[in-house]
Amino acid sequence: MPPVTTQQTVRPFVRRSRLLHGVTHAVGTRHGGVSPAPYATLNVGLSTPDSEANVLENRRLLLEACGAPGQVFSARLEHGRHVSVFRDGVDGTPATQEDFFRGDGVVSNSPGTSFLMTFADCVPLLFWDPYRRVIGLAHAGWRGTALRISEAMIETVQAEFGCRPSDILVSIGPSIGPCCYDVGPQVLENFAENGTYASVRPAGEKCMLDLWNTNRCQLASVGVRDEHIEMLNICTSCHVADYFSHRAEHGQTGRFGACIGLASKG
Ligand SMILES: [Zn+2]
Numbered sequence: 001m002p003p004v005t006t007q008q009t010v011r012p013f014v015r016r017s018r019l020l021h022g023v024t025h026a027v028g029t030r031h032g033g034v035s036p037a038p039y040a041t042l043n044v045g046l047s048t049p050d051s052e053a054n055v056l057e058n059r060r061l062l063l064e065a066c067g068a069p070g071q072v073f074s075a076r077l078e079h080g081r082h083v084s085v086f087r088d089g090v091d092g093t094p095a096t097q098e099d100f101f102r103g104d105g106v107v108s109n110s111p112g113t114s115f116l117m118t119f120a121d122c123v124p125l126l127f128w129d130p131y132r133r134v135i136g137l138a139h140a141g142w143r144g145t146a147l148r149i150s151e152a153m154i155e156t157v158q159a160e161f162g163c164r165p166s167d168i169l170v171s172i173g174p175s176i177g178p179c180c181y182d183v184g185p186q187v188l189e190n191f192a193e194n195g196t197y198a199s200v201r202p203a204g205e206k207c208m209l210d211l212w213n214t215n216r217c218q219l220a221s222v223g224v225r226d227e228h229i230e231m232l233n234i235c236t237s238c239h240v241a242d243y244f245s246h247r248a249e250h251g252q253t254g255r256f257g258a259c260i261g262l263a264s265k266g
Pocket of ligand 1: 176177178179180235236237238239
């Protein structure tokens with residue numbers, strides 16, 4: 001008989017929002033995975049040069065720690081304002097071979113369906129309407145924020161599921177903060193061209209862009225109540241020991257994941 005080997009794997013450290021306690025969700029850190037540096041350790045980004053086997057194992061570990069129910073769909077990002085809609089079944093059909101959704105946001109009332117997005121400075125936005133039992137997940141980098149992806153998420157759940165903005169809870173997760181996110185004039189011009197308010201603070205030649213507050217303002221402008229918006233205020237660049245940061249690590253880094261899902265009807 002060969003000796004029994006036990007694989008020592010640290011349980012992934014994930015963060016949960018108190019505001020979203022009624023729904024299955026988690027935001028991963030960089031701890032508890034299997035990847036070596038510079039992707040150490042819980043890298044869930046398939047677009048990184050890390051080995052695919054490591055990334056898939058890390059995704060499995062993260063989803064297990066999240067408790068993500070049913071079929072899991074991950075994003076095919078477009079850095080735009082398209083929001084995919086999953087309704088009742090999976091996208092209106094009972095099952096699909098595809099395991100992705102298109103765009104930078106997704107909303108769903110579909111039981112037995114979970115969603116995963118990956119981050120390394122861009123803002124994770126998790127949405128939950130406890131009355132209509134509708135979930136949402138969005139990825140807001142500066143481009144998505146300039147195109148008002150937060151607003152698009154709320155408008156989509158209103159139109160598709162009859163959600164009331166005043167019922168919707170939103171958690172704004174770890175991302176690069178206003179302490180570290182200096183941007184050049186072309187970024188701010190892009191906000192101006194789209195008629196989007198940018199929360200900024202001047203810093204010499206540059207400006208510090210506050211993606212958290214900019215998204216909060218967008219949510220408030222479409223009727224989300226202030227007390228229903230949670231800002232974790234965790235800067236990925238300041239906390240690079242716990243989160244991947246594209247800017248702080250000069251692009252040589254992994255991606256942490258955020259997931260949310262609705263359990264199957266019992
Ligand atoms: Zn910072």
